Amino acid sequence: MIALNSPLKPNLKKLQVYLEKINDNGWYTNFGPMHNELTLRLEDYLGVKNLLLVNNGTTALQVAGKTLGTESILSTPFSFVATVCAFKWQKDEVAFADIDRQSYNLCPEAVKAAYRKGCKADTIVATHVYGNPCDVGAFDNLSEDKNLKVIYDAAHAFGIKIGNESVLNYGDASTLSFHATKVFHTLEGGGIVFKEKANFEKAKDIINFGIHAGQGVANVGLNAKLNEYQAAVGLVNLDEMDNVLEHRAALFHAYREGLKDVVELPTWHPEANQNGAYMPIKLENPDQLEKVICALNKENIQNRHFFSPSLDQIFVDNFNYGTPNSYQVSEGVLCLPMHAHLTLEQVSAVINKVKSNV
Numbered sequence: 012m013i014a015l016n017s018p019l020k021p022n023l024k025k026l027q028v029y030l031e032k033i034n035d036n037g038w039y040t041n042f043g044p045m046h047n048e049l050t051l052r053l054e055d056y057l058g059v060k061n062l063l064l065v066n067n068g069t070t071a072l073q074v075a076g077k078t079l080g081t082e083s084i085l086s087t088p089f090s091f092v093a094t095v096c097a098f099k100w101q102k103d104e105v106a107f108a109d110i111d112r113q114s115y116n117l118c119p120e121a122v123k124a125a126y127r128k129g130c131k132a133d134t135i136v137a138t139h140v141y142g143n144p145c146d147v148g149a150f151d152n153l154s155e156d157k158n159l160k161v162i163y164d165a166a167h168a169f170g171i172k173i174g175n176e177s178v179l180n181y182g183d184a185s186t187l188s189f190h191a192t193k194v195f196h197t198l199e200g201g202g203i204v205f206k207e208k209a210n211f212e213k214a215k216d217i218i219n220f221g222i223h224a225g226q227g228v229a230n231v232g233l234n235a236k237l238n239e240y241q242a243a244v245g246l247v248n249l250d251e252m253d254n255v256l257e258h259r260a261a262l263f264h265a266y267r268e269g270l271k272d273v274v275e276l277p278t279w280h281p282e283a284n285q286n287g288a289y290m291p292i293k294l295e296n297p298d299q300l301e302k303v304i305c306a307l308n309k310e311n312i313q314n315r316h317f318f319s320p321s322l323d324q325i326f327v328d329n330f331n332y333g334t335p336n337s338y339q340v341s342e343g344v345l346c347l348p349m350h351a352h353l354t355l356e357q358v359s360a361v362i363n364k365v366k367s368n369v
C-alpha cells in the first residue's frame with residue numbers, strides 16, 4: 012500500500028523531556044512557556060513577526076476575519092471547504108471569483124472584473140493552493156487601489172518564500188494550519204501572521220474570550236488557544252523541518268519531472284520555492300480521471316480527487332461571478348501520494364502507473 016498521506020511522528024524521547032518540563036511548570040495552557048518558545052522559534056524559522064498561535068487553521072481564519080472586521084468577502088472557489096466556512100460561520104457575505112487556469116489560484120483579473128460588476132466585498136480571501144503562492148503583487152495593488160483587506164489562507168504554504176521573503180508577510184493576515192496531515196503539525200493547531208502589531212494584540216485578546224490583559228472584556232472573543240502539549244509536539248517536529256522540507260521538495264521534483272509530458276501540472280510561482288505539501292495533477296476529463304483512479308486503486312496506491320467540487324457548487328446561494336476555470340480544474344484534478352515517509356522508489360511506481368493509464 013502507498014498511503015496518500017502519513018503524519019509526521021514526533022520523536023518520543025524528545026517529547027518526554029518536554030512533557031516532564033510541562034509537569035514541572037504546572038502550566039498546561041494559556042500562553043505558557045512551551046507556547047512562547049514555539050512562537051519565537053517559528054517566527055525565526057519562517058521569517059515572520061506578529062505570529063499568533065491558535066488551536067486550528069479554521070479558527071485562524073475566523074479570528075483573522077473578526078480581528079480585521081470583515082463583513083463581506085470575495086473568495087476563491089478552489090480551496091478546502093474551511094476557507095469559506097470560517098467566514099460564513101460568522102455571517103460574512105461570501106461571493107466567488109474565478110481562479111487562474113494555469114496556477115489554480117484566485118485570479119486577480121477575475122477579482123478586478125467582479126469589482127467592475129459591482130462587487131462590494133471589503134476583503135479578498137485567497138488560498139496559496141497546494142503551497143503555490145498567489146500573485147501577491149497584483150492583490151497588494153488591488154487592495155491599495157480599492158482600499159480592500161486581504162487575507163491569505165496559507166494552510167499549505169509552510170516554509171514557502173518568494174525570493175527571500177516569506178509568503179506569510181503578504182496581505183493583512185495569513186493563516187496557517189498545523190493539523191496532523193499538514194507539512195508541519197502540532198496534532199491540531201494553527202497560526203495567524205498579522206501585518207500590523209495592533210491587530211496581533213487585538214487577536215491575542217479575541218482568542219482568550221476577548222479579555223484584555225486581565226482588565227476586562229474589550230471584544231467579543233472565543234477560546235482558540237494552543238495548549239502546552241500541542242506546543243511541545245510542535246517544538247519536537249520543528250527540529251525535523253529542514254529535512255522534511257528538503258525531502259518533500261525532492262519527491263515533488265521527481266514527480267513533476269516524471270509527469271510533465273504526460274499530464275497537466277499547475278504552473279508554479281517563478282520566484283518561489285517548493286515544500287511538497289501536495290502533488291496535484293490534472294487529467295483531461297472525468298473519464299481519464301476515473302481510469303487513473305481505478306488503476307491506482309487496483310495497486311493500493313491511495314489518491315484523492317481534491318479539491319472537488321468547486322466551492323460555489325456547495326454554497327449555491329452565494330453570489331458567483333463566473334467560475335469556469337474552477338469547474339474545469341476541479342473536474343480533473345487528482346492528488347497523488349505525498350508525505351515525509353514516502354520514498355523516491357514509491358514515487359517512480361506511482362509515476363509509471365499514471366503514465367500507463369493516460
Ligand SMILES: *Cc1c(COP(=O)(O)O)cnc(C)c1O
Binds near residue numbers: 067068091138164190
Ligand atoms: C487544512 C486546511 C484548513 C483547515 O485547517 P484545520 O487546522 O484543519 O482547521 C483551512 N484551509 C485549507 C486550505 C486547508 O488545507
